[in-house]
Amino acid sequence: MKHHTKALDNTDLNILAELYADARVSNKAIAEKVGLAPSSCLERVKRMQQNGVITGSRLLLDFNQLGGHIQALISVRVSDHNRETVDKFQQDLLPLTEVVSVFHLGGENDFLVYVAVNDSIHLRDFVFNAITGRPEVNHVETALVYDFQVSPTLPVFKS
Amino acid sequence: MKHHTKALDNTDLNILAELYADARVSNKAIAEKVGLAPSSCLERVKRMQQNGVITGSRLLLDFNQLGGHIQALISVRVSDHNRETVDKFQQDLLPLTEVVSVFHLGGENDFLVYVAVNDSIHLRDFVFNAITGRPEVNHVETALVYDFQVSPTLPVFKS
DNA sequence: GTTGAAACAATGTGGCG
DNA sequence: CGCCACATTGTTTCAAC
Numbered sequence: 001m002k003h004h005t006k007a008l009d010n011t012d013l014n015i016l017a018e019l020y021a022d023a024r025v026s027n028k029a030i031a032e033k034v035g036l037a038p039s040s041c042l043e044r045v046k047r048m049q050q051n052g053v054i055t056g057s058r059l060l061l062d063f064n065q066l067g068g069h070i071q072a073l074i075s076v077r078v079s080d081h082n083r084e085t086v087d088k089f090q091q092d093l094l095p096l097t098e099v100v101s102v103f104h105l106g107g108e109n110d111f112l113v114y115v116a117v118n119d120s121i122h123l124r125d126f127v128f129n130a131i132t133g134r135p136e137v138n139h140v141e142t143a144l145v146y147d148f149q150v151s152p153t154l155p156v157f158k159s
Numbered sequence: 160m161k162h163h164t165k166a167l168d169n170t171d172l173n174i175l176a177e178l179y180a181d182a183r184v185s186n187k188a189i190a191e192k193v194g195l196a197p198s199s200c201l202e203r204v205k206r207m208q209q210n211g212v213i214t215g216s217r218l219l220l221d222f223n224q225l226g227g228h229i230q231a232l233i234s235v236r237v238s239d240h241n242r243e244t245v246d247k248f249q250q251d252l253l254p255l256t257e258v259v260s261v262f263h264l265g266g267e268n269d270f271l272v273y274v275a276v277n278d279s280i281h282l283r284d285f286v287f288n289a290i291t292g293r294p295e296v297n298h299v300e301t302a303l304v305y306d307f308q309v310s311p312t313l314p315v316f317k318s
Numbered sequence: 319g320t321t322g323a324a325a326c327a328a329t330g331t332g333g334c335g
Numbered sequence: 336c337g338c339c340a341c342a343t344t345g346t347t348t349c350a351a352c
Contacts, residue, residue, distance in 0.1 A: 008224075008225065013225075016218065016220065016225075019218045020217060020218045020220070022215065022216060023182040023183055023216035023217055023218050024182055024183060024216050026326095026327065026328085027327075027328065027329090028326085028327055028328080036338075036339090037338065037339045037340075038327080038328075038329085038339095039328085039329070039330080039331095039338080039339070039340085039341095040337075040338050040339070042328070042329070043329095043337085043338090051224070052221055052224065053220060053221055053224045053225065054218055054219070054220060054221075055219045055220060055221055056181065056218075056219040056309075056311070057181060057182035057183050057216060057217065057218050057219060058179060058182055058216065058217055058219060058309060059175065059178045059179045059182050059213055059215075059216050060213070060214045060215040060216060060217060061175065061179070061212060061213060061214060061313075062211055062212055062213075062214055063314065063316075065167075065210070065211070065212045066167065066172075066175075066212065066313075066314075066316055067316030067317070067318065068314055068316050073262060073264065073271065090306070090308060094308055094310050095310070095312070097312065097314050097315045098314055099310050099314075100309070100310055100314065101307065101308060101309045101310060102307070102308050103232060103304055103306070103307050104304070104305045104306040104307075105232065105302045105303065105304060105305065106302055106303035106305060107300075107301075107302035107303065108302070109302065112232065112271075115314075116314045116316075117314075117316075118316050118317055122317075141266075142266075143264045143265055143266035143267070143268065144264065144265035144266065145262055145263070145264060146263045146264065146265060147249070147262070147263040148260065148261070148262050148263075149249060149253055149260060149261050150215075150217060150259070150260045151253050151254070151258050151259055151260060152215070153254070153256065154220075154225075155222065155225075155227055155256050155257055155258075155259065155274075155275045155276075156256045157222075157225055157226030157227050157275075157276075157277050158226065158277055158281075159226065185328095185345090185346065185347090186346075186347065186348095187345080187346055187347080195319075195320095196319060196320050196321075197346080197347070197348085198319080198320075198321085198347085198348070198349080199319050199320075201347070201348075202319090
């Protein structure tokens with residue numbers, strides 16, 4: 001995935017900052033903000049998609065209004081840390097409709113699974129069916145998510 | 160924030176699913192997918208933004224290619240669970256450039272702070288300056304994030 | 319919700335520094 | 336080589352139904 005490319009310049013980072021704050025902003029608006037012609041700006045965005053710097057975009061939603069009244073983070077420890085076991089866990093869990101995201105961690109817990117579900121019955125079912133039912137799973141701990149906030153600004157990294 | 164509105168219908172959910180998978184998809188493409196005229200589709204998207212169902216959109220980025228070679232989840236316990244303490248913690252942390260997102264949790268840990276930083280020196284500095292330096296913070300534990308994956312599909316909730 | 323027209327944005331080409 | 340201007344194509348948006 002390391003598509004050996006030239007480093008991003010400051011204009012690239014400015015473009016990413018605009019898109020990070022609002023992924024639906026128009027190319028023309030970005031171009032104005034960063035001081036480029038629309039065609040040049042679009043060229044850079046396309047290039048960053050090709051390079052894999054930009055990997056996609058997501059909507060932020062109020063899951064509560066959609067019926068997802070419970071959100072939880074499930075900490076999971078597995079008995080076996082082979083690459084196959086780890087990859088399979090992620091690949092099995094990510095497509096499940098309840099799953100929003102999956103972290104693979106170093107440290108005490110191996111995974112953190114962020115889920116959104118209807119209600120506590122649905123949460124319990126999910127944990128039994130998708131997590132504790134797996135033979136490699138050793139330890140599970142579920143914490144309710146009261147609030148989840150995403151920064152609107154791109155992290156800045158020193159060159 | 161509960162803008163008492165009519166429930167979302169199935170077409171609304173289909174629109175959200177399209178935008179969730181790719182927030183930059185064009186309105187015309189959504190309209191085609193869900194079988195609506197572009198004008199009606201746009202009207203629904205606007206309505207859902209007004210209602211607060213759609214709260215924003217973000218780019219997904221490869222932080223590594225941006226120089227964010229270390230990502231971590233910092234678990235934090237605070238000594239005081241008043242609303243003011245909790246709100247202030249989130250409000251102080253979210254604007255920091257290293258912070259990607261903040262979970263407020265029930266359970267043993269009160270917060271989980273997801274950060275992306277340059278290197279381990281930067282991580283150590285962040286933890287000292289932004290977390291352990293706070294008087295209300297009781298307990299801190301940092302876990303490296305080896306991998307983070309976001310589901311491309313919207314959770315489905317039973318009506 | 320739809321249609322259709324006008325305004326606007328995205329995108330490809332060629333030329334300039 | 337990257338940027339810009341311009342022309343073409345496609346998209347958004349609004350009014351009328």
